[in-house]
Amino acid sequence: MALLQISEPGMSTAPHQHRFAAGIDLGTTNSLIATVRSGVAETLPDEHGEHLLPSVVHYNAEGGVVVGQKARMKASQDPQNTLASVKRLMGRGKEDLTLLAGHLPYTFAETDSSVPRIKTVAGEVTAIEASAKILSVLKRRAEETLGGELSGVVITVPAYFDEAQREATRDAAKLADLNVYRLINEPTAAAIAYGLDKKAEGIIAVYDLGGGTFDISILRLSKGVFEVLATGGNSALGGDDFDHAIAQWLLEQAELEQTHDPSILRQALMVARDAKEALSQQAAVDVQLGEWQGRLDNTVYRQLIEPLVKKTLMACRRALRDAELDKDQVVDIVMVGGSTRVPLVREQVAAFFEKEPLVDIDPDRVVAIGAAQQADVLAGNKPDEEMLLLDVIPLSLGLEMMGGLVEKVIARNTTIPITRAQEFTTFKDGQTALSIHVLQGERETVEHNRSLGKFVLRGIPPMVAGAARIKVTFQVDADGLLSVYAEETTTGTRASIEIKPSYGLTDSEIETMLKDSIAHAGDDMALRSLREQQVEADRSLQALDAAMQSDGEQLLNESERKQLLAARDKLARERENQNDSEALKAAIKVLEKAAEFYVERRMNRSVRDAMAGHRVDEF
């Protein structure tokens, strides 16, 4: 017997045609699934009443896989086969591991694949596969609860996730046999949960303090579009650090600070965690560690964690500065993450923004709830007037140009889906192939942006430089996933690429990419004009070399040739050593001046050649 839910007026479905939709918060530490039933968005508990599913996957030798709380309990006894925090590896290449691996207890397999593979007793596993296991458990929970198959889901990702990390998340969903309506940014989902998308416009700060990570996002809502103005945070700061601060204090009080006994350290952490939770409700708590007994009151507790909370506020200040906003322009502050339950955190955030933050919705569940509401709209369970949230591109997308410069094709904060095309041409005579290098980021040069992928358009008919017409099209679908097509329009030769995880930067580097682009705006401009002059110099040198080779012998005498070659070498040296674009520009001018008579002679000769055999009155 199926149990029925109340639909919106006129939105009832025929029997067996229910469009069950869910929102999934695929977190670093915990994951959740939520759905809208009878108009109310709620997270779904498992059979033990637990809403949070620890994002931990344990593999055993028999090929079995355990996910969640049971897997987390295996972490200390079997760390090699227990994968936690795999979200940090999503969309990452092998190159990133040297930076991340120090914190991870896993052994990585030696492979040619660009995606890192973790060795377990059950074989090699990628972060995508482990994430898929977590998604499968949530999917099964939702389908049992709803009494039917899910038609689609919305999955949340951090605002700073780039295309490769988003694609990896989508691949995990595909493996779990989930239809992804859309990926949305976590802070955006939290804002939706509070109904902020129903407002016309405003600046929203989303303060997300989880167990091990802190994220601050500054969003601007205008005409139904949430733009990410700035993101910041600390990927190694969270509620766990509060526990460590208390544990340290406990060890000092018990005069055990010199101990290396892991069982005492673990016990100190457990006592600390319980004390922290108790102190959210009461003024003081009795604590005991080994022989020592004592009392931890709120005053001491606050002193212990205040430096950590201050760190988060510094990140808030930086994010506001990046967004070029004052804190009084922030209309709403949304609190996300279990650690925002700590009263001191709420007080300090309120004092910083001079405004009470929104805390009514359970901060652990708020992201999943917002995602569920968006999924419900996308599944078609809401009347048409419900606004569909538009999403934007988090970081600009562009191409590598001559001289290592980046030409932006789609700017940051452009609403998606979007298709943009730009025309390019060949640089050299007879050039038959063009290498297309797709990049993401805000900086002016290739080495400062993230490389998303490369491909080559071959079969361009040989033409003089600048004659070929190559149209490069960037297409970003509603999920923020990118395809790039290149076409030589005179012949119709085509090539394309879909952006797959390749290689890239570390978490913190991506977070600071936006910041850097602002901080380095001046340097970037200087670098850009230098690169432009270098390309110009190369062009002059190539043109002169080609000319001298074809007719230098006939048109120039010995001393003229020497004089020109000297001028040429002078520019070539300047090209290599000069860092000032103006000086290089001047050097190019000098060569052009020196070659003027030669250019004139060549022109005269080509006119003579053209006229040879004709009478003047024919022209």
Place this chain on the structure above:
Amino acid sequence: MAITMTETAAERVKKFLDQRGKGVGLRLGVKTMGCSGMGYVIEFADDIEETDEVFEAHDVKVIIDKKSLVYLDGTEVDYTREGLNEGFKFNNPNEKDSCGCGESFTV
């Protein structure tokens, strides 16, 4: 002719209406579709039409159009939990045969 609702069901409807922030009551009905002839409709009601009958059950307005009423007369709406799943259930004396899924029925 009448439709009734258990107190548990009425409490849930009140809560959902409250959270939705608008609506005059609960609309019930039938749709001729599904694997066994007819399907149940359960929706929030924003308006009451001239062709509607309105019943009161534990302070909740149950609204039903006259055409549907002949199929639902005597029905009691309940709210139950089965494992992880929970929701509304129609106890309809007119129902002669259901498809086993409970979502559609014949009279």
